[in-house]
Amino acid sequence: MPTASIRYAGHLRTEATHVASGNTILTDAPLDNHGRGEAFSPTDLVSAALGSCMMTIMGIVAERHGLNLTGTTFDVTKHMAAAPRRISQIDVQFRLPAALDAKQRTLLENAARTCPVALSLNPEIRQEVQFDYSL
Template identity: 85%
Template sequence: MPTASVRYAGHLRTEATHVASGTTILTDAPLDNHGRGEAFSPTDLVSAALGSCMMTIMGIVAERHGLELAGTTFEVAKHMVAEPRRIAQIDVQFHLPAALGAKERVMLENAARTCPVALSLNPEVRQEVQFIYDL
């Protein structure tokens, strides 16, 4: 069974439907690549997927150890290069609870860096990850 069914809607837009849930995601080509920039670009999704995967794996570890991460936030930024056009770097900045101890921080940071998306990206895509304990 497929994970997603995707339809090209024209004008550089796609509509992906998650088969199991019916949830949809639109993509548009970015403004700097002939698009309208009205939705995530495919490379935006890759960047968001990296942060989301890291957060999900940290959440799994936190639940296993009775840690509370609700309210944690993160931002992602991607850096593109032109030749060939590709993602050169993804920056992820997490804001986590300040109450987490040193042992918990190491455990969570290691979990994030070893998430499946992080391990699946080409090694040429630099991953800059910051963990800020300020919540």
Template identity: 80%
Template sequence: MSTATARYAGQLRTEAQHVASGTTIHTDAPVDNHGRGEAFSPTDLVSAALGSCMMTIMGIVAERSSLDLTGVTFEVTKHMASEPRRIAEIEVSFRMPAGLSPKDRTVLENAARTCPVALSLNPEIRQSVQFSYEG
């Protein structure tokens, strides 16, 4: 079974549908590449997927240790290179609960950095990941 199907909607936009759930994602080319920037660009999705994957893997590890990560957030910033046009760097900044022990912090940070998306990206894409622990 396919993971997703997609169609070109015209004007540099696509509609992709997740086969199992029916969820739809729209993309638009970014303003700096002939689009309107009215939806995620494909490279935005790659960047968001990195942060989401890291957060999901941390959640799996946290559940095993009865840790509650509800409310953890991340911000992601994508940096593009021009020749050739590609993602050069993805910065992910997590805001984590302050009450985590040093051991739990280490385990969670390692889990994040070894998520499947992080391990699948081209090694030329810099992954700058930061964790801040706030009360």
């Protein structure tokens, strides 16, 4: 069974449906590449997927070790290169609970950096990941 079924809606927009759940995601080409910029661009989704994957794997590790990550937030910033147009760098900045000790922090940071998306991206894409323990 496919993971997603995608339909081109015209005007540089796609609608992707997650087959198992029926959830949908729209994409638009970005403003700087002939699009309307009214939804995630495909490269925005790649960047968001990196942060979401990192957080998911940290969540799995946290549950396994009885750690509470409630309230953790993160921002993702994508940097594009030209000729060829591609993602050159993705910055992920996590804000996690201050109560985590040094051993727990190391465990979570290693989990984030070894998530499946991080390991799947082309090594030419720089992944700058910061962990702020101030929540």
